[in-house]
Amino acid sequence: MDRREFLLSAGGGLGGIALASLLQNEPLLANPQTGTHILHHPPKAKRVVQLYMSGAASQCDTFDFKPQLIKDNGNNWDPGEQVQLFQSSPGKTMQSPWKWKQYGESGKWLNECVAPLGDCVDDMAFIHNMVSKSNVHGPATFMQATGFILPGFPGMGAWISYGLGSMTDNLPTFVVLPD
Numbered sequence: 001m002d003r004r005e006f007l008l009s010a011g012g013g014l015g016g017i018a019l020a021s022l023l024q025n026e027p028l029l030a031n032p033q034t035g036t037h038i039l040h041h042p043p044k045a046k047r048v049v050q051l052y053m054s055g056a057a058s059q060c061d062t063f064d065f066k067p068q069l070i071k072d073n074g075n076n077w078d079p080g081e082q083v084q085l086f087q088s089s090p091g092k093t094m095q096s097p098w099k100w101k102q103y104g105e106s107g108k109w110l111n112e113c114v115a116p117l118g119d120c121v122d123d124m125a126f127i128h129n130m131v132s133k134s135n136v137h138g139p140a141t142f143m144q145a146t147g148f149i150l151p152g153f154p155g156m157g158a159w160i161s162y163g164l165g166s167m168t169d170n171l172p173t174f175v176v177l178p179d
Contacts (some may be wrong), residue, residue, distance in 0.1 A: 048160045057113065061096045063126055065109030070095045 060066055073095040098111045103118030108126070110118050117124070132143040139149035146153040157174030166173045 045164060048164075050156055058096075061098065062111050062114045063109075064128055065100050065111075069093060 060069060072093040075093050077090040077093045079090070096111055098113045100109050100111055101115070101118075102108065103110050103115075104122040106122050108121045108124075110121060130144060132140050132149070134140045134143065134149055142151055142153075143149050145155040161173035164173075
């Protein structure tokens with residue numbers, strides 16, 4: 001392998017992102033006046049706390065109001081396309097067992113089981129456009145965290161750390177706690 005091939009393979013893809021992150025405070029990629037990393041867009045967030053609790057309450061029972069579930073309650077479930085399921089055939093559609101109500105200036109729908117969050121709902125961010133072809137927890141968890149159904153891709157914490165940078169080199173920018 002010659003020098004050009006080495007630089008191409010070491011500098012491309014995630015290796016390039018990691019190298020840029022390591023060099024962000026060096027003069028090559030830093031603002032000469034402040035010594036800080038120059039970003040395309042200044043970050044508005046200072047911290048992100050993402051709680052992913054496998055086996056926790058469904059989004060359809062907490063934050064993701066789906067009036068169609070109420071309308072189709074008790075009818076045979078038909079997703080309209082082939083999806084992976086735990087059992088061989090889907091059962092009946094079931095609405096949330098709790099009532100829904102709108103909160104805050106945004107009018108965000110919350111289920112009564114998370115109603116105490118209604119006081120601060122306008123200060124929270126919700127992502128409702130994530131979909132997956134798998135209902136199997138392992139691949140669906142990878143899809144939720146990384147955008148891929150296979151392991152080995154950077155997760156949300158890695159991308160947020162890359163986007164926001166680090167407040168100190170003495171602490172990790174994100175931590176994953178095993179269950």
